[in-house]
Amino acid sequence: MALAPVELWPASASAYAREIDRLIWSYTGLILFLAVPIIACLVVFAIRYRRGSDADRSNPPVHGLRLELAWTGLPFLATLVFYFWAADLYSRQWVPPKDTLDIAIVAEQWMFKAEHPGGQREIDELHVPAGRPVRLVMTSQDVIHSFYLPALRLKQDVLPGRYTTLWFEADTPGTYALRCAEYCGSEHSAMGGRFVVLSPKDYAAWLATFSVDRTLAQEGEALFRRLGCSGCHGARSVARAPSLAGISGKPQPLADGSIVIADEQYVRDSILQPKRQVVAGFAPIMPSFEGQIGEEDLVRLVAYVKSLADASAEAAPPGAAVEPPR
Amino acid sequence: MATEALPPLAEPFADRRQQRTADELGIWLYMATEIMMFGALFLGLALYRVTWPAATAEASRHLLKWIGAANTAVLLTSSLTMALAVLAARADRQGRCVLLLLATAALGLAFLGIKAYEYHDEYTQGLMPFAGPGFPLQERGTELFFDLYYLGTGLHALHLAVGIVLVGGLALRLLVDRALLPDRAVTVAVIGIFWHLIDIVWIFLFPVLYLVAR
């Protein structure tokens, strides 16, 4: 039986991953510095002061306030350096940069489905361009999953009923692992596949291999009409419902006086529970679409609303949201 | 080095005072456990009150406020009779103690009866989401409120039923064995603390469930 070569250290595909590795190595150094003296003292004391040895046992200490403060305080302060280092990295990872390439991920038992803005779809694989910030907007159709990219040192739980996001900027083309990290049932260990980082040129070529006739936003637009949304949210009927042009990512005043940012989560919630956060100046008359639209269609509708970000509702040219890959 | 020679004790306690301290500490610790358990439910109510404010208010308006208020009055009165029973036990007034205990148990039963009527009324209106389809409220989150309402009041009613058995049983024991007081006054006090806990849980449940729509 031939064994595969051992993988002792995961490949890294981003500057962030390499910084996590640096953090881990420094941290390990500190931990050795803290642990080795204790273990050495245990062994040395146990041998030197074993029963019957003639070691000097005069005036054995039984307490010492300064000693306690020193060996409590100093290691704590030393570890706090790593608290701040790790917290800083985590906080920087919290806010995505502007102009990300947004890819929708819909998880279900036991696969991850990815939808690219150009309408390209893939299952259990994720192709991304190197050198460009990518933002994943993820949701689950059933249980909790976790989207895990070891080569980026990143994972994010994927929850039913809400969107979670994860962004990264990979810089090393190659094929890496994509795994589900949250236990989700029988085929949990088979869920996942490949995470492929391509050079921008290869990514464009890869996108072109798909024969898609409509972008994600265009599919959303078709749904928008079929479900009758355009009847109220179109430009001619602004008296009954707010226009959706230019709202995406912008603050919206609500009827109860508060303000929300119209992000993907807000758009999704407004389709499913329209009465919950009504825009100021409008009556809560929109019917709920709960139970009538699946997660993948929701993704398309959200993409359509986002595509209206910079244009008026009527004038939006088809596919305006899809930027050509750089 | 001195040791007092004592015969082996049949109880772990050296004297009555020590036993009373232990009994009271024990019941207070048990109360802490109960409060943490109901605390998880109250956390759920608080969370969904924040997440679904309109639905919570809407659902709460469907509860029978006056019945809840009447039950609050019944339970508060029962706590008064329970407290008086503890005082009577300490003062070694056995007959008075038995009467007050029986009154307490009767008020507890009255509470359960009123509650049962209320549940029945809600059932006929279809307000029990787990009793089948036909839940009349459409808004999302109303069902969660009723789920927590039944869990909270149901668990409270279960505690009250246990309390009624304890109080009633204690009254019967005092009737049969007249020599129990004042040595076992601590038993009356311990059951009294349990009874007051049931009362306090209701004091929190009532506004959180019935008055939250205001």
Next chain:
Amino acid sequence: MSIASADLAFAPAGEQQPSYLSAGHSLRSWLLSTDHKRVAVLYLVSVTGFFFLGAIAAALIRLELITPAGDLVSDDTYDKLFTLHGVIMVWFFLIPSIPATFGNFLIPLMIGATDLAFPRLNLLSWYIYVLGGLFTAYVLLAGGVDTGWTFYTPFSSLFSNTHVVAAACGIVVVGFSSILTGLNFIVTIHTLRAPGMTWFRLPIFCWSHYATSVILVLATPVLAMTLLLVVAERVLGLGIFDPNKGGDPLLFQHLFWFYSHPAVYIMILPGMGVVTELVTAFAKKRVFSYAWVAFASIAIAFIGFLVWAHHMFVAGMSLYAGLVFSFMSFAVAVPSAIKVYNWTATLYKGRVSLDAPLLYALGFIGLFVIGGLTGLFLASLAVDVHVHDTYFVVAHFHFIMVGATVHAYFGALHFWWPKMIGRLYPEGWAKAAALLAFFGFLVTFFPQFILGYAGMPRRYHAYPPEFQVLHMISSGGAGVLGLAYLLPFLYLLWSLRWGAPAGDNPWGAAGLEWRTTSPPPRWNFAARPVVTWEAYPYQDMPKPEAARGD
């Protein structure tokens, strides 16, 4: 002050009182006994049974993981195996292990009482434990449960089609057993201390059990309610955690970890108490900085309630919650570090006998240091994002729960075995078992840190082939570990009949429990103890060489 050895004993000089073991030999005399020592033995027998049941599940898991393909058992069976392993080991072994056996047996002896404050409640706790065990046995026979011991919703509430309800009920039931035990300990330590046994003369073992009991009483009911909500969701179709009805699955995680993180301290604090007793008894020296060690237990119990959400850094929590919970998790490491430093300092200038119990204690300290410091990795936000839900976490918590707690359990078993049954175990075999356990453990679990960092998620039935070598090493170590746990079982059984008589105080230890006969009489002491000395008065005791007679 010098104490003559005769003064130290509260055992009768001449006539022998019958021991608690000879107070009846019928099954009934055991099953209806309210003697805390007999109840402790009942617990010892039942937790040992569950320990081996959980170990069998672990052995099957390790066998499956020798090859990357899932070829020994099906994926569903594998899921049931790790769920049962977790449920049994956490709730039916680790949580009751040290408190319900050694705490039960020793707390009254250590504080000079005749029994726990509520002896009948104590026996009732054991019956409740057995009832919970019956639920689990039913789950096992009926076909298992596959949610993982964490019961995450909505998988457990809506998707799993296994015996979730029975398993959850078993845990709720056994939880009440823990609550009643904790309540009993707190009341006992408050009210039944012998004259002169002030709070600062208590053995550290009692302090750590006090802290454990506070957590048991305050955290367990939250778990009970949480699991009952899952049961209500499955049986009645309620929607508290159901996103389709507006419920929040993350509420489950918050409630679950509000219990289950403190539960980690329920598992480790009693072990810390045991190790303090072992280190001081085998160094023949008062524990270094008694007050710091005592208050460290209380501090752990307190801060332990404020760190639960560090299990949820990638679950979709807010940034600020992450920053706060990460910091609190660093803070909770401080009192644990205090203990480790003080144990080490206790050995300094001691008179160290390297007997088997001390070997277990040293193994505990070494593995706890590694487990604790890798816990700091997991408390660090950006690091946790990578290693959360991987084998790194698996390795970390096994270092704490097996490396530390199970080592302490075996150390306690060897140290107090002569007191419990009045006979000595074979020292040579015990030393061998202690060393095997230490090295077997390291070989089993150290490779899992590397596996985790390399990106191997936990709860994987099949895995990529590049991880096979490390998994094979781990499985090999598990074989050694299994042997190390089987050995004591055999020679301790042997010693029941053929072990040399122990005498009242074979270790020359200072605690009150060593100042009565072995095994102790029904009411523990022939005469009511009055304590006039500080804890661990080794400097005032006759030299151990003389007491030991060698």
